[in-house]
Amino acid sequence: FDALAAFDPEISGVLLSELERIRGGLQLIASENMSSPEVLTALGSTLSNKYAEGYPGRRYYGGCAEVDKAEQLAIERCTSLFGADHANVQPHSGASANQAVYGAFLQPGEKILAMSLPHGGHLTHGTKVSFSGKWFDAVHYGVDKQTEDIDYDQVAALAREHRPKVICAGGSAIPRLIDFEFFRNLADEVGAVFWVDAAHFIGLVAGKAIPSPVPYADVVTFTTHKVLRGPRSGALVCKAEHAAALDKAVFPMMQGGPQMHTIAAKAVNFKECATPEYAQYTQAVVANAARLAEKLGEHGIRPTTGGTDTHLSLHDLQGVGVTGKDAEARADAAGIVLNKNAIPFDPQKPGIASGIRVGTPCVTTQGMGLEQMDTIAELIATAVVKGDADPENAVSREVRGAVTELVTRFPAYPRA
Numbered sequence: 139f140d141a142l143a144a145f146d147p148e149i150s151g152v153l154l155s156e157l158e159r160i161r162g163g164l165q166l167i168a169s170e171n172m173s174s175p176e177v178l179t180a181l182g183s184t185l186s187n188k189y190a191e192g193y194p195g196r197r198y199y200g201g202c203a204e205v206d207k208a209e210q211l212a213i214e215r216c217t218s219l220f221g222a223d224h225a226n227v228q229p230h231s232g233a234s235a236n237q238a239v240y241g242a243f244l245q246p247g248e249k250i251l252a253m254s255l256p257h258g259g260h261l262t263h264g265t266k267v268s269f270s271g272k273w274f275d276a277v278h279y280g281v282d283k284q285t286e287d288i289d290y291d292q293v294a295a296l297a298r299e300h301r302p303k304v305i306c307a308g309g310s311a312i313p314r315l316i317d318f319e320f321f322r323n324l325a326d327e328v329g330a331v332f333w334v335d336a337a338h339f340i341g342l343v344a345g346k347a348i349p350s351p352v353p354y355a356d357v358v359t360f361t362t363h364k365v366l367r368g369p370r371s372g373a374l375v376c377k378a379e380h381a382a383a384l385d386k387a388v389f390p391m392m393q394g395g396p397q398m399h400t401i402a403a404k405a406v407n408f409k410e411c412a413t414p415e416y417a418q419y420t421q422a423v424v425a426n427a428a429r430l431a432e433k434l435g436e437h438g439i440r441p442t443t444g445g446t447d448t449h450l451s452l453h454d455l456q457g458v459g460v461t462g463k464d465a466e467a468r469a470d471a472a473g474i475v476l477n478k479n480a481i482p483f484d485p486q487k488p489g490i491a492s493g494i495r496v497g498t499p500c501v502t503t504q505g506m507g508l509e510q511m512d513t514i515a516e517l518i519a520t521a522v523v524k525g526d527a528d529p530e531n532a533v534s535r536e537v538r539g540a541v542t543e544l545v546t547r548f549p550a551y552p553r554a
């Protein structure tokens with residue numbers, strides 16, 4: 139680091155101030171986490187230099203003996219962690235892994251059935267602004283107005299009417315467990331491929347804190363940087379019969395050379411995820427999320443679906459008369475990082491939104507537990523309901539003081 143600081147003080151300054159930003163506030167973005175120093179070491183390694191198009195033992199470049207070992211370890215650890223037939227650890231991101239599913243199973247113009255974005259799906263599940271909605275014909279299901287959970291009757295009706303090639307389950311703002319068996323049976327009935335986008339919750343599956351989609355799905359795509367706590371990247375696991383098609387779809391159809399440093403970091407992360415400590419961590423993430431959701435509810439910040447079974451909860455702010463946009467800004471001014479989020483049937487535009495999404499992967503990595511969730515709920519409620527977007531406002535200052543006290547007791551990346 140000293141050499142970087144001497145050569146490029148601007149960028150080394152950004153690295154240091156980002157570390158201080160992480161340390162100084164409460165990180166409640168549901169899709170973020172804090173990778174271990176071991177993962178970060180692999181990421182910052184010379185494996186970044188190596189071109190290795192192809193797969194272990196079948197490369198288009200010489201000199202791949204060492205990176206082959208890293209990728210082979212990543213594949214073996216990933217298949218073993220999830221009990222899968224096959225893993226591809228090359229996708230550069232969650233979106234790249236999802237592209238491979240389209241590449242393997244669909245021709246342009248063919249149909250996919252997936253969760254709608256405003257009800258908790260993802261951009262890559264057929265929205266018009268994404269390749270998935272521009273080049274494929276997407277039909278969307280949503281949540282039930284009463285339960286705010288997936289409307290399984292609607293899913294079945296749409297599948298029978300449209301007979302899609304692929305049915306997708308999973309999304310970015312789904313607090314509840316998904317009935318994978320229901321989706322499997324439906325996919326079999328209509329002759330569709332069953333794809334689970336487990337980007338958000340795969341870490342909880344790795345730690346066995348929630349049921350796995352792997353026995354049910356033809357293919358499970360995921361990101362490696364959320365609850366899983368690995369490097370910023372993606373991967374997929376699948377049934378043996380789809381291995382060749384998906385491998386070809388990742389490379390050469392969608393990507394060029396794999397990022398071998400990131401693949402090495404994924405291998406390190408999969409090893410971490412197989413430990414009892416990580417399993418305990420995932421149990422704590424879920425318990426913390428349930429408590430945080432409940433306590434926010436007691437402060438009038440209603441959790442949709444009545445709570446959560448996972449690492450995230452989605453909250454409706456209409457009862458306290460604050461928009462998601464204002465809530466995000468007020469929390470930010472008080473040192474609490476969370477995001478505005480559309481809630482199902484949201485009357486506001488997505489840029490304003492009526493809700494916030496909060497997640498517990500980061501604060502649980504810092505060692506916080508149920509008692510701290512009660513404190514965090516109170517701090518969020520104070521900042522969001524009584525606070526202001528001005529960091530100099532008295533409420534912002536007061537909450538920020540309490541945040542500082544909390545993160546000093548539970549530091550992120552503790553100093554040696």
Ligand code: PLP
Nearest residue numbers: 231232233260309310335337361
């Ligand atoms: N799928 C889901 C459900 C996600 O939530 C995300 C990202 O948040 C992605 C895919 C895309 O992942 P990435 O940002 O790594 O492309």
